[in-house]
Amino acid sequence: MSTVKKSKTQEYIKTIVFMVAITFLFIAPLSFAYLKTKDMVKQNELMFLKKAVLYSANIKYPDGAKVSDIDPIYNKYVAEIRNPEGKILYYQIKDPDSGGSIKGYAYVTSGPGLWGEITGVVGVAPDKKTVTGVEFIKQGETPGLGARIEEVWFKEQFRGKTGPFNKTVAEKDPAGADQFQAITGATITSDGVKKLLNKTFTDLPKITQDGK
Amino acid sequence: MQIHKIKKIISDGLGKNNPVFYQILGICSTLAVTNVLKNTLVMCLGLIFTTALSSMTVSFMRKHIPTRVRMMVEVLIIAVYVIIVDLVLKAYAPDISRQLGPYVGLIITNCIVMGRAEGFALSNPPGESFLDGIFSGVGYSYVLLTIAFIRELMGSGKIWGIQVLGDWWTNWSIMVMAPGGFFMLAIFIWIVKGYIIKDKEVKKA
Numbered sequence: 001m002s003t004v005k006k007s008k009t010q011e012y013i014k015t016i017v018f019m020v021a022i023t024f025l026f027i028a029p030l031s032f033a034y035l036k037t038k039d040m041v042k043q044n045e046l047m048f049l050k051k052a053v054l055y056s057a058n059i060k061y062p063d064g065a066k067v068s069d070i071d072p073i074y075n076k077y078v079a080e081i082r083n084p085e086g087k088i089l090y091y092q093i094k095d096p097d098s099g100g101s102i103k104g105y106a107y108v109t110s111g112p113g114l115w116g117e118i119t120g121v122v123g124v125a126p127d128k129k130t131v132t133g134v135e136f137i138k139q140g141e142t143p144g145l146g147a148r149i150e151e152v153w154f155k156e157q158f159r160g161k162t163g164p165f166n167k168t169v170a171e172k173d174p175a176g177a178d179q180f181q182a183i184t185g186a187t188i189t190s191d192g193v194k195k196l197l198n199k200t201f202t203d204l205p206k207i208t209q210d211g212k
Numbered sequence: 213m214q215i216h217k218i219k220k221i222i223s224d225g226l227g228k229n230n231p232v233f234y235q236i237l238g239i240c241s242t243l244a245v246t247n248v249l250k251n252t253l254v255m256c257l258g259l260i261f262t263t264a265l266s267s268m269t270v271s272f273m274r275k276h277i278p279t280r281v282r283m284m285v286e287v288l289i290i291a292v293y294v295i296i297v298d299l300v301l302k303a304y305a306p307d308i309s310r311q312l313g314p315y316v317g318l319i320i321t322n323c324i325v326m327g328r329a330e331g332f333a334l335s336n337p338p339g340e341s342f343l344d345g346i347f348s349g350v351g352y353s354y355v356l357l358t359i360a361f362i363r364e365l366m367g368s369g370k371i372w373g374i375q376v377l378g379d380w381w382t383n384w385s386i387m388v389m390a391p392g393g394f395f396m397l398a399i400f401i402w403i404v405k406g407y408i409i410k411d412k413e414v415k416k417a
Contacts, residue, residue, distance in 0.1 A: 019281050022285060030295055040304075045306075144389075184385060185389070
């Protein structure tokens with residue numbers, strides 16, 4: 001009886017030791033791969049955000065631009081306005097041709113979609129009402145339906161519109177200045193987009209006044 | 213490796229024992245990713261890579277893994293390969309990675325990978341397990357790509373993101389949603405099992 005028990009304990013210990021050892025063995029190369037790619041992943045994300053800010057401010061950058069191409073353009077046009085803790089509150093878009101006067105703002109806003117949070121960058125003119133552009137940086141909507149908010153036609157329609165938006169119209173229908181075309185089959189996503197865009201028009205005037 | 217064994221592995225993966233329409237495995241991803249062809253292809257490549265390498269690794273270790281924890285070990289091995297795919301995509305192909313979102317991580321839970329590790333790799337040598345992984349993956353891929361082709365075409369009038377159907381075509385929104393996946397998969401299984409595999413079974417009897 002006791003020998004059976006002992007061998008069982010031994011078997012347990014052997015199993016546990018095996019599991020721990022094998023975990024270390026496999027996690028080691030994985031950690032190495034993570035450390036190797038960490039900086040690149042971070043850079044990709046930062047670069048993506050910078051591109052989104054430029055896009056929302058309607059500042060053109062070459063297609064397939066590398067980090068080295070984006071940074072000079074970004075630094076020339078964009079000033080990051082941070083709070084005392086160092087968190088970016090909003091972006092000031094400067095006009096370098098007229099001594100750096102402000103020609104707009106970009107603001108990161110987010111809100112619920114159908115499946116999760118949608119985050120977008122909204123660019124506005126100095127009146128804080130006229131939209132210069134919209135770009136979505138994070139969304140997990142249904143591919144082929146809600147995820148189509150990333151399609152060019154959808155994003156481009158916002159340029160020149162006046163917020164806050166109070167109505168969405170059907171896809172391909174003409175939309176007024178405070179309306180935009182929703183995506184067919186993605187009502188909740190389109191509605192979420194409307195709400196998160198509208199946050200810009202209430203939030204931004206408040207924080208830009210603080211920032212002064 | 214003998215020729216007849218290789219032949220069997222290939223025909224099993226592609227036809228007789230196909231993971232999707234015969235074993236009905238990997239259905240979750242079949243429904244989730246097949247509404248756009250491009251995502252489907254990347255998913256398939258990721259799955260082939262993971263199944264082949266994880267089966268091979270499990271097979272190498274099969275004599276040392278304690279039976280009690282074999283599934284934990286299998287999941288660990290699968291997860292390692294999947295995370296490597298995810299990291300590589302994030303670092304070197306950020307755009308594709310963004311489009312695929314959570315799908316790459318979901319390969320870990322794809323029953324086919326686990327099924328091949330359990331059902332084949334634990335009792336076969338590494339070379340054969342590797343091949344088995346590849347052909348199970350290919351068997352999965354061609355079914356998914358067929359379904360994705362039809363769903364993308366009917367659901368958004370596009371193939372590979374390029375508009376092919378004109379204005380006269382009204383998109384079937386249901387095709388890009390999950391129910392469309394159910395219908396297509398059911399029709400696919402119906403056709404294959406009703407007209408192709410059935411003949412073989414009758415002959416056998």
